[in-house]
Amino acid sequence: MDGQVQPFRSGYAPQFPHRSYQQVRAELLAGREIALLDVREEDPHAQAHPLFAANFPYGRIELDAYAKLPRRDVPIVVLDDGEGLALPSALRLHQMGYTEVSLLEGGVSGWREAGGELFRDVNVPSKSFGELVEHERHTPSLSAPEVQALIDNGDNIVILDARRYDEYQTMSIPGSINVPGAELALRARELAPDPSTRIIVNCAGRTRSIIGTQSLINAGVPNPAAALRNGTIGWTLARQQLEHGQSRSYPPASEANRHAAARDARELADRAGVARVERAQLKGLHADRTRSYYFFDVRSPGEYADGRLPHFRSAPGGQLVQETEQFAPVRGARLVLADSDGVRANLTAHWLRQMNHDVCVVDGLRAEHFSASGAWQEELPPQPQAEEVDVETLSQWLAEADGPQRTAVLDLSSGVNYQKRHLPGAWFALRSQLAVALAQLPAGVERYALTCGSGLLARYAAADLRALTALPVLVLAGGTTAWACAGKPLESGATRLASPLIDRYRRPYEGTDNRAEAMQAYLDWEFGLVAQLARDGTHGFHVI
Incomplete structure (x- = not known):
């Protein structure tokens, strides 16, 4: 029964089949649904994993599975690298009602030995896609010293930071304004009403700068646009000063600018091959158990908190493109996107479609349709008895x-x-x-x-x-x-570690204490992703 954790009978444990590298590769190439789950902690995962292996740590399976693996009979392939976590994870998924669970033959090492390509870091599908976009479209970019010179000369520019607000607050380019990725095409005309104003888009490294800049170009924003090459990493490597604790953000969009942005985003999504659904169809889609569906509200977290559609989770568009395999680990699933303006969902969808996702946009939504209140409630398995x-x-x-x-x-x-x-x-x-x-x-x-x-x-x-x-x-x-x-005392810091701090991979672009060597190595890795994509051959990406 869905949602019920079934205890194993005494002396009984299910036998899980093994899936080979060749079998998994064939499923990926065919576009059939498959969830390739790396159940190690995030840091080991980031050291080496297949391109579409989503990090799905054993320790959080009960918290994540029902939201991220919505269909109980979806084919699941579990992997580790000999840590002994794959089998317990498969057992737990089986207990939770998943019926098509298997183990990757040989794990990470078996993938490599069979000729499979392994990737470093996290969110690799989006990062490699971003590099492919720049390679194919020759996305304009400016170096950190070039941008600094424009600032010093008082040139007619605006710098838009496409990261999450918390990342922006940690460190930012002087004078920049926080406009997370999916907001760019909607807000750019407000922030740069003069079409001669140069728009410069930055992130921490490369991906969101490239995708953000190309979004403006693709969406027909008239201003000249360029990415800040290598983002805050490049700025730091150039020994230029960053700001900290800034709170500059975008203004509301005027109706005229929203209308223009919606028209351009719709045309762009249509050109990418994005499908359409009506609001009246949503109930039927949610009840469909023959496919894996993800329902994502790509508006800002603040808008989502004020009111949402039933069954839709918050996934701001820029982060959904950046972290797709974490939001939707079932490759081949259908992603259903919603917004209240006709801009952000279409813009996000046009990128996801190019990343070979089956994606559709809900048409005809207005602000008053987002009326469901209260926090999103994750579906969880029954909580076990505990003293x-x-x-x-x-x-x-x-x-x-x-x-x-x-x-x-x-x-x-x-x-x-x-x-x-x-x-x-x-x-x-x-x-x-x-x-x-x-x-x-x-x-x-x-x-x-x-x-x-x-x-x-x-x-x-x-x-x-x-x-x-x-x-x-x-x-x-x-x-x-x-x-x-209760007012009890608390401590902070890494005071007593019975386990190593490997549940999160430290990104080379995070924080303000990164070594120059690590930042440069990260950039060098990103530059090599297009070649890795070609060797892997399973991605199906296409750039319009």
């Missing part, structure tokens, strides 16, 4: 003599969130490495208390821990959030 400990009791235990030694608190939050805040004495632990994590703890432990942000992941992981120890295993009711709301 809980409340905040006050755990606080008392930890306050006793040798309390942190006797009660070992394991925090299963992401490494980023653990470093932001955690219970005093809590150990960072990855669910995928619990056995190793227990070996790192000091002697004398009498009980384990699991926590995470909300306590939800801790509940799912409690059974894993109970299989490894005879000691009591408890879950902090309400998680670290409840602890903080």
Whole structure:
């Protein structure tokens, strides 16, 4: 039954078939639905993986599966690189009702040995596609020193930062304005009403700068446009100063400019071969179990929070193009896009179609149709039974003599969130490495208390821990959030690591402390992606 986690019968475990590199490649080339899932943590995944392998960590399977794998009989191929995570992940997916689960023969190493191409980094499909766009369309670009000279000379330019707002706030080009990718064609005419104003688009590296600039060109925006070559990385390598903590953002679009942008975006999407659906068809599409459907609202997060369509998840268009395999890991699925203006969905869809996705846009939507309220509720499997400990009791235990030694608190939050805040004495632990994590703890432990942000992941992981120890295993009711709301003390930093911080790959363009060598190596890697695409041969990308 959909949504029900089925326990295995005593002494029974399903036998999963193996799929070879050749079989998976044939499915990709045929365009049939397939989910190639790399269940390692993000950092190992980023070191080497097949092009369309989506990172799908074992530790989050219950939280992610039903939203990201909407059809229970979709063909799933699970892989790791010998870490022992593929089989437990397949078992868990089987318990959750997925019926077509298999293992990649030989994992990552088997893919390589069979002649398959392996890729580094994250969001590789979009990054390699961006490089192909520049290669095919010769997207105009300017170097960091050239842009700095334009600024210094007071030239008629506007610099638009196509990243997420949080990335922009961390560091930005002096004077730039934050306009996330899908907003560019809608907002550019407001920000550069003089058609002689040069528009320069930047991101952290290359992809969103290229796609953003080419979006303006493709959409018929009359201004001359160019990408800031190599983004903030190139700016930093040129030893030019960045701004920090800026909040400049785009204004509302006038009706005249919105109409012009909608006309151009529609024409562009039609040229790319984007399909159309009407609002009245959405209920039937959502009920269809013969295909995998993803329903994405590509407007800004703020607009989505004010009102949404039923069944549609928030996926701002620029990020959807940048992180497609994370939003929609089923290759060959159908992506249904919606907006309230006729610009952002069409513009996003025209890129996704060129990336060989089956994509359609909902026509005729207006602002009043986005009336569903409340936060999006993820469908989750039933929460397993777990013994809980409340905040006050755990606080008392930890306050006793040798309390942190006797009660070992394991925090299963992401490494980023653990470093932001955690219970005093809590150990960072990855669910995928619990056995190793227990070996790192000091002697004398009498009980384990699991926590995470909300306590939800801790509940799912409690059974894993109970299989490894005879000691009591408890879950902090309400998680670290409840602890903080009760006014209890918190720590920050990487204070106690029972597992390595490998659940997130550190991008060479993140933060303000990156080494020049790492940034240059990242750029060199991006330059080589077009050749890798050709060697791989499964992408089906086409550039209009």
